[in-house]
Amino acid sequence: MGNHHSKKNIMIATQENEGNQIFFQHTMPNNVCFGCGHENHEGLKIKSHWEGDASVCVWESQEKYNGWKGIMNGGIIATIIDCHTMATATMHAYKVEGNRPWNSDPEYRYATGTLTVKYLKPTPNDVPVKLVARVTEVKGRKTVMTCELWSNDQKTAEADVVAIRVYDSSQQNGDNPFKG
């Protein structure tokens, strides 16, 4: 059992650390989220990483995520922005605490408080998109971010996002709906 488990972890690490790139989501086991969970086999499986102070996600859509034919569905755009920014808020919190790993204590979890997307141009659904998020403010349990969506060299959407820290293992008392 123990061996089986560690083999599985090794396999995940090999598959997912493409090149030497470490993606935020690959340090997050048991993540069943539709947008970013690698345990959600029907999900979008986005992958985010730091490029300096910005977090970046390159994601390739599929035909089933069309809005109008050939144009990416707006809800899917909101979903990838949501997941990329929640992972960014999470990893930023760990980064400012000495870049400690996600599986170290205390464990923090974030949920979307507010997500405002401005759709600027149609986003082609048949070329990879790039998300670029930046933390603009951390205040109490809130992390405020901007996120841009780029298709080729065109910015097709921009978002303002507020993530709220909804779980802190050092403060946990009683039930927490986000701990499941």
Ligand SMILES: CCCCCCCCCC(=O)SCCNC(=O)CCNC(=O)[C@H](O)C(C)(C)COP(=O)(O)OP(=O)(O)OC[C@H]1O[C@@H](n2cnc3c(N)ncnc32)[C@H](O)[C@@H]1OP(=O)(O)O
């Ligand atoms: C680990 C990485 C993997 C990530 C995977 C999962 C990513 C998935 C992301 C999601 O889809 S999460 C699901 C969608 N979001 C939710 O279900 C959240 C539902 N809402 C809530 O549970 C509560 O409304 C919430 C926790 C967001 C806030 O309630 P609280 O009672 O904790 O907030 P409180 O009233 O104490 O306010 C704390 C601060 O947050 C601010 N705030 C509260 N709700 C807000 C809101 N909705 N938007 C923006 N700011 C908000 C509030 O103004 C205040 O700021 P200040 O300290 O500056 O005064």
